[in-house]
Amino acid sequence: MTDRRVLSALLAAVVVACLLPTTAAAQAGNIKHVLLISVDGMHALDVANYVDKNPGSALAELSSHGVTYTNARTPANSDSFPGLLALVTGGSPISHGLFYDVSYDRTVFDPTNVTCSGPAGNMMVFDESIDLYVNNISQNVIDPTKLPRVRDRYGNCVALYPHSALRTNTIFEVAKSKGWHTAWADKHPAYDLVNGPSGKGVDDLYTPEITNVGGLDNTHSVVCTAGNDNLKVQAVINEIHGLTHDGKPGPGTPVIFGMNFQAVSVGQKLVKDNYDNSCVSDTNPAINQQPGGYVDGSGTPSAVLAYGLQQTDAALGSMIAALKAQGLYNSTLFIVSAKHGQSPINPAKINKPGHFADLVAALPDGNSNPAAIAIVNAFNCPTGPCGAISDDDVALIWLQGQNVSNQQVTDYLNTNAVPLFIDEVMGSAELLLKFNDPATDSRTPDIIVEPTYGTTYTKSSAKNMEHGGFSYGDTNVGLLVSNPAFKSSVLKTPVSTSQVAPSILHALGVSPSALKSLQAEKTAVLPALP
Numbered sequence: 001m002t003d004r005r006v007l008s009a010l011l012a013a014v015v016v017a018c019l020l021p022t023t024a025a026a027q028a029g030n031i032k033h034v035l036l037i038s039v040d041g042m043h044a045l046d047v048a049n050y051v052d053k054n055p056g057s058a059l060a061e062l063s064s065h066g067v068t069y070t071n072a073r074t075p076a077n078s079d080s081f082p083g084l085l086a087l088v089t090g091g092s093p094i095s096h097g098l099f100y101d102v103s104y105d106r107t108v109f110d111p112t113n114v115t116c117s118g119p120a121g122n123m124m125v126f127d128e129s130i131d132l133y134v135n136n137i138s139q140n141v142i143d144p145t146k147l148p149r150v151r152d153r154y155g156n157c158v159a160l161y162p163h164s165a166l167r168t169n170t171i172f173e174v175a176k177s178k179g180w181h182t183a184w185a186d187k188h189p190a191y192d193l194v195n196g197p198s199g200k201g202v203d204d205l206y207t208p209e210i211t212n213v214g215g216l217d218n219t220h221s222v223v224c225t226a227g228n229d230n231l232k233v234q235a236v237i238n239e240i241h242g243l244t245h246d247g248k249p250g251p252g253t254p255v256i257f258g259m260n261f262q263a264v265s266v267g268q269k270l271v272k273d274n275y276d277n278s279c280v281s282d283t284n285p286a287i288n289q290q291p292g293g294y295v296d297g298s299g300t301p302s303a304v305l306a307y308g309l310q311q312t313d314a315a316l317g318s319m320i321a322a323l324k325a326q327g328l329y330n331s332t333l334f335i336v337s338a339k340h341g342q343s344p345i346n347p348a349k350i351n352k353p354g355h356f357a358d359l360v361a362a363l364p365d366g367n368s369n370p371a372a373i374a375i376v377n378a379f380n381c382p383t384g385p386c387g388a389i390s391d392d393d394v395a396l397i398w399l400q401g402q403n404v405s406n407q408q409v410t411d412y413l414n415t416n417a418v419p420l421f422i423d424e425v426m427g428s429a430e431l432l433l434k435f436n437d438p439a440t441d442s443r444t445p446d447i448i449v450e451p452t453y454g455t456t457y458t459k460s461s462a463k464n465m466e467h468g469g470f471s472y473g474d475t476n477v478g479l480l481v482s483n484p485a486f487k488s489s490v491l492k493t494p495v496s497t498s499q500v501a502p503s504i505l506h507a508l509g510v511s512p513s514a515l516k517s518l519q520a521e522k523t524a525v526l527p528a529l530p
Contacts, residue, residue: 031507032331036258039312041265041342044070045299047478058317066482067528071494076470083339088170090501091517097167097443101127104388104398106442109149116149116157121385121400124148126162126190128211136215142189162193168516171501172201180255183239185232206235206245221279222304225266226311232259233315240322267292267308268342269463293464297346333507334482337497342465343473349454350464356395356457359420371412374402391457394469395449406446424450491528499526
């Protein structure tokens with residue numbers, strides 16, 4: 001009798017469950033598409049302030065049926081390359097191997113060394129300078145003659161493309177293994193990176209150059225930057241409608257697709273919008289020639305930054321409308337985050353003392369101490385195995401070929417922390433707590449310098465904010481995961497943007513373990529998702 005009562009109760013429960021409305025968790029199992037958006041520079045504070053003051057906005061709509069993570073952090077360091085790779089690989093430089101778009105590798109050669117002769121070691125440059133240009137206009141493709149050279153597994157000296165430099169796979173490659181269509185849009189052709197080591201992860205990659213070397217640099221104006229963003233927005237809308245990015249017949253809406261926005265990042269950085277009058281379409285007197293960034297430490301945006309936020313939100317609204325028009329809104333997981341934040345938010349903290357190596361050279365013993373000489377030599381190294389320094393609001397130091405130990409340089413920098421505006425020096429044992437050993441990893445810097453908050457190692461008159469470091473302003477970014485089946489919630493538990501990648505695969509019914517970075521770094525799916 002007891003067994004019968006238990007069975008009857010179970011059957012009754014099943015019947016009741018069948019009569020109840022579909023739960024959020026069950027509806028979430030119907031996710032067929034993921035739209036991933038990076039609003040570069042957007043802090044969690046920006047999201048909170050914008051939604052609070054704009055209840056009718058696209059961000060407010062997404063948050064009304066989404067999980068807002070207010071304590072999301074990027075895996076340091078927080079430059080564009082590692083920031084994006086966190087979102088699409090689930091890893092950090094530990095597994096994907098890229099610290100910056102301009103970094104150093106002890107195994108590569110200069111682009112002009114087409115035979116890979118002599119000792120290895122050279123800058124690994126993957127920014128706008130590697131584009132193919134005609135009359136100072138990027139053709140939105142990579143010029144292979146500008147790429148670093150490397151020996152392949154057969155010993156041949158070949159050009160090293162960004163995607164080949166990646167040591168781990170991406171969500172796009174996992175999607176391709178399932179036969180799914182993929183797309184991505186970004187700011188430089190160097191974002192070939194997202195294709196992953198196979199070079200085939202993204203079917204429809206669109207990279208309209210935002211910064212033409214010797215030509216129009218859209219980032220001098222938030223208006224021109226928003227115009228460049230809108231090229232990518234239209235590409236995404238075309239893809240939502242099943243077309244290719246340029247509006248030609250396509251294979252249908254991608255399963256995983258998205259883009260990055262730059263208008264917020266540029267609106268944060270600019271000392272003065274359109275300072276050189278290079279953006280002829282920037283004629284709005286409310287922002288033209290006006291200061292960018294924040295007006296206080298509470299994150300109140302200037303008119304220039306407010307414009308970037310408004311334009312970005314309007315673009316998100318157009319994507320929402322397109323998804324609804326196509327009947328895809330309910331089956332799409334809409335994720336808004338950022339590759340990186342920006343610092344300092346508080347304008348009172350801005351400090352631009354000059355390049356790191358120049359500050360070292362100006363010390364009393366800057367021209368005589370072996371550690372100081374090694375730093376200056378690395379910074380001034382034009383090509384070849386003599387080290388390098390990448391600096392903005394962090395300083396990454398590679399010392400290859402310098403006749404000095406890492407510990408010696410670390411000690412010297414710690415001794416001179418005050419005049420060098422140093423908060424922390426990561427070298428030797430401390431560096432190994434977070435990154436791979438530079439003695440065995442060709443990419444890991446020998447020393448990483450974290451400056452005092454607000455310091456950027458530059459004297460630029462154009463920019464007041466930067467990213468790339470470990471500070472709260474650099475790493476605390478917005479993260480919103482939305483679907484109409486979700487309940488609105490706010491999670492203050494610390495999470496990482498690297499958890500986005502496994503969460504995307506999980507939502508699509510694919511094991512996150514398909515990502516190699518997860519196998520190496522044990523990244524978890526985001527908590528609190530249905």
